[in-house]
Amino acid sequence: MKRIIFMMLGNIFYLPWAWIKLCIHAHDVDNYTDEEHMDLLKDIVKHANKAGRVTVDAYGVDNIPKKDGFVLFPNHQGMYDVLTILDTCPNKISVVVKKEVSKVQGLKQVFACMKALFIDRDDLKQSMKVIQQMASDVKIGKNYVIFAEGTRSRDENKLLDFKGGSFKSAVKARCPIVPVALIDAYKAFDTNSIKPVKIQIHYLTPLLYEEYKNMKTIEIAEIVKKMIEKTIEKNIVTIQHE
Secondary structure, three states, rough: OOOHHHHHHHHOHHHHHHHHHHHHHHHHHHHHOOOHHHHHHHHHHHHHHHHHEEEEEEEHHOOOOOOOOOOOEOOOOOOOOOHHHHOOOOOOOOEEEHHHHOOOOHHHHHHOOOOOEEOOOHHHHHHHHHHHHHHHHHOOOOOEEEOOOOOOOOOOOOOOOOOHHHHHHHHHOOOOOOEEEEEOOHHOOOOOOOOOOOEEEEEEEEEHHHOOOOOHHHHHHHHHHHHHHHHHHHHHHHHOOO
């Protein structure tokens, strides 16, 4: 919470303009192109990072498919995860998030601009509809972010189990699966500190449909989880020795 206040104070002249623009975009989503939405969101994140003393180092951006129609599967550390991806991913992206955030001011407008899908984790039928909608969207060239852990880890850079069901949309769409390793993203919003923070985001080598088509979704989930874990372990060690 302290960092959010810090970001607002550091953008005291920019914030009113940005908030009005964000609300206009969110209210009239179809009056703007996806590129216009992304440009606005990226500009807001850039100002937030600068004022909030957040640095994001991105690695493996070249691993992101050039052709749209893929799904990013990051580990989930906190509220800043989506902003980290918005800041570094050059492609237009949407996201699948829990329905509880659909009414949170600020997040509601951001997710409207991203044309996010909201999932009710307690309603299996609704969840399956969201997965099917996501698969249909990806087939026509839309890109998504989905958190396979289902909820954020409360144990810093440690991962929770990845749920196989999260991968059903990618399997149905027969699209590239891009594992994404987030390191220290929880420090931005999920700690009560305003110390400078450096976040790492690693876009890993995609799994292509030909590589996973004969696997069960729980097998795919385990492979993606292990790729992310190895990346986190490797880079945390590097940081500790610097």
